[in-house]
Amino acid sequence: MSKTFFIETWGCQMNDLDSQRLSGSLKLRGYRRVEDEHTADLLLLNTCSIREKSEQKVFSRLGELRAAKKEGSKIGICGCVAQRDGEAILARAPWVDFVMGPGNVGYLDEILDGGRRLALDFPEDRRYDYLAIDRPSATRAQVTIIEGCNKNCTFCIVPTTRGREVSRPITGIVAEIRSAVAEGRVEIELLGQTVNAYRCPQTRADFASLLTVVASLEGVKRLRFITSHPAEVTDDMIAAIRDHSNISRYLHLPVQSGSSRVLRRMKRLYTREQYLAVVARIRAAVPEVHFSTDIIVGFPGETDQDFEETISLIEEVRYGSLFAFKYSPRPGTSALRLGSPIDDAVASERINRLFEMHEERKRETLRAYEGRILPVLYEGPSRHDSEVLSGRTDDNWTVNFTGDLRTPIGTMLPVRIQQAQHHTLRGEAVA
């Protein structure tokens, strides 16, 4: 009988993709994936350390896995908590068999065979085997183009857990995308912590050139990328988006705060005015772009005035989506020296105000689509109703619509939007 594995993933797109890579290499070894941790021969936890809460979850989950572990099975901890607390995990949880950091995803085979218990280095050769990725979507492929981050935002632990920036050669990226498209994955999502800092190590091609190359590949119907750093947006990048209609009109451009004073303390490398100027340049070239953002509330020293500036910036940019987090102090980050987080009750009040404001805005945004005909990439029947088709618009809204159920997945269809729902749109395919 074949061996089985169980994998649980928290955190960002990078972690999702790392889990797809781990899962793919296990399947090549003949393992079968199971959803019940009690029956698995190998239990993997792919962890996130971006905020303290996610990290605490790991230690409580470790206890549960110990109870679930059957005779002879193995437990492996991966991801950013593994990277940071590897030795502590082995000391506190001796039932864990190995701990591996994000730099070692390509080395699972060796770790399983060789009994290496602690794999926390960042090997020169990251061994990115794109043929062995277990992709959950039949129409979409995520493709890493750059790992790590060279920015030093004072609140952020990512540079410690994911290492320095390493870009993949453009030839490997193109080969991977060609093979994904040949399998029907016509939507490509390029991934990086600072995706637009990409530089091909061989040709020195920058992100704008990469976008142009990938958008021109045959069969790429939609091209997305995440996450862009505002200070790395160039005119060439904007021109590439403008000139290729298959590049998504959805741009995640985290601002973190609307106050230049806070931005400086965060070392975000731009002021409020510079951020707004980037948004204006993009809107001038590509007016239909839908922006989304991340906000940190309660950064040390954030005053009412600073927060009001965040509110007014959000009003000004009119984001389609917004993700807000309470500041969480992370070990080893330089923001620790800037003082304690602000009073939790105040932070809660501020974050709730953001959410309320955004909910209202989102309802308006979605309602504005009613009556319009939009191209939708058909991804398959809706999860809730198999008689209904489901896909996403160019700017990333989910649309559930009526139409011909024999439509091949991956087809781009014109859909008339009839009604805005809570988080999604409803419509009908038109001839």
Ligand code: SAH
């Ligand atoms: N460039 C990365 C950022 C990763 S972290 C990317 O791919 O998005 C994602 C978001 O988490 C950040 O944009 C920030 O808003 C939030 N975040 C990071 N560190 C945090 C901290 N210490 N406390 C609260 N939120 C944090």
Ligand code: F3S
């Ligand atoms: Fe973190 Fe700033 Fe890099 S948010 S991932 S250090 S761009």
